[in-house]
Amino acid sequence: xxxxxxxxxxxxxxxxxxxxxxxxxxxxxxxxxxxxxxxxxxxxxxxxxxxxxxxxxxxxxxxxxxxxxxxxxxxxxxxxxxxxxxxxxxxxxxxxxxxxxxxxxxxxxxxxxxxxxxxxxxxxxxxxxxxxxxxxxxxxxxxxxxxxxxxxxxxxxxxxxxxxxxxxxxxxxxxxxxxxxxxxxxxxxxxxxxxxxxxxxxxxxxxxxxxxxxxxxxxxxx
Amino acid sequence: xxxxxxxxxxxxxxxxxxxxxxxxxxxxxxxxxxxxxxxxxxxxxxxxxxxxxxxxxxxxxxxxxxxxxxxxxxxxxxxxxxxxxxxxxxxxxxxxxxxxxxxxxxxxxxxxxxxx
Numbered sequence: 001x002x003x004x005x006x007x008x009x010x011x012x013x014x015x016x017x018x019x020x021x022x023x024x025x026x027x028x029x030x031x032x033x034x035x036x037x038x039x040x041x042x043x044x045x046x047x048x049x050x051x052x053x054x055x056x057x058x059x060x061x062x063x064x065x066x067x068x069x070x071x072x073x074x075x076x077x078x079x080x081x082x083x084x085x086x087x088x089x090x091x092x093x094x095x096x097x098x099x100x101x102x103x104x105x106x107x108x109x110x111x112x113x114x115x116x117x118x119x120x121x122x123x124x125x126x127x128x129x130x131x132x133x134x135x136x137x138x139x140x141x142x143x144x145x146x147x148x149x150x151x152x153x154x155x156x157x158x159x160x161x162x163x164x165x166x167x168x169x170x171x172x173x174x175x176x177x178x179x180x181x182x183x184x185x186x187x188x189x190x191x192x193x194x195x196x197x198x199x200x201x202x203x204x205x206x207x208x209x210x211x212x213x214x215x216x217x218x219x220x221x222x
Numbered sequence: 223x224x225x226x227x228x229x230x231x232x233x234x235x236x237x238x239x240x241x242x243x244x245x246x247x248x249x250x251x252x253x254x255x256x257x258x259x260x261x262x263x264x265x266x267x268x269x270x271x272x273x274x275x276x277x278x279x280x281x282x283x284x285x286x287x288x289x290x291x292x293x294x295x296x297x298x299x300x301x302x303x304x305x306x307x308x309x310x311x312x313x314x315x316x317x318x319x320x321x322x323x324x325x326x327x328x329x330x331x332x333x334x335x336x337x338x
Contacts, residue, residue: 009290009291040244043245043248044245044248047252048248048287048291051248052291052292054329054330054331055291055293055329055330
């Protein structure tokens with residue numbers, strides 16, 4: 001899923017400027033699962049804004065709404081009648097959702113309340129960890145199911161480097177060395193011969209280096 | 223025991239303090255209360271194992287949040303007591319009432335949502 005962090009309240013207030021009619025818009029997908037922008041978090045942020053403006057003695061209107069998804073136009077379009085009543089849409093979705101809402105409701109001001117951080121997994125309730133960088137050409141079959149692009153600080157294709165010590169990465173003692181994990185997994189599964197294969201330089205054109213990506217499936221089009 | 227506690231304290235019953243969500247506390251402040259305290263069982267004695275420990279973490283989170291919005295985190299607190307400690311219940315009710323009195327009314331009472 002896409003994982004994010006909520007922005008500090010002060011930063012959100014600053015971004016809102018003089019706007020006092022605010023539609024706080026959540027998303028029921030990834031940001032709900034990672035506890036950053038679902039219905040509950042929309043409630044908390046809306047409550048913070050209400051308490052703050054009540055304290056300041058200001059007039060305001062804060063509306064809470066959560067869409068099934070902010071990355072599909074059909075859901076975004078469904079709130080068109082609602083948006084006219086508010087100065088600002090404060091989106092709690094990932095960067096993709098914020099942009100799609102902004103695109104659908106231009107020139108209305110759309111403000112992000114969340115910093116989108118990574119594609120990851122839930123390690124335990126309340127703990128998430130990065131697993132993928134969307135490089136566009138997956139190689140985890142070669143690396144025992146561990147991605148060195150996302151999980152090695154240097155994204156090394158032939159590791160580990162000299163910073164690996166006791167199974168940990170030199171960047172901090174809590175970060176596993178991805179290449180230690182790879183070697184362990186390859187050993188466990190009897191595939192150490194794969195480790196001997198030298199990986200050539202990666203073609204990054206399938207990743208971000210090739211510019212913004214777009215995917216078209218002609219057979220799925222209406 | 224015929225113990226007294228201040229009449230300004232309104233009790234909201236929950237099956238376990240683990241039911242207490244951040245939003246419940248925030249909604250109380252939105253409705254105009256001056257302070258909120260959560261009265262949980264003694265740590266380590268939760269019937270549901272970790273309900274009171276979770277409540278404490280949530281109270282800590284609400285403290286941070288109230289500091290951010292300028293109401294002051296000291297308006298919310300978590301206390302632990304067993305079901306047989308009526309005296310402790312009354313004592314915390316008095317302590318919290320005194321604390322909130324010294325802080326004064328919640329500044330969020332000034333205004334209500336007025337824009338249509």
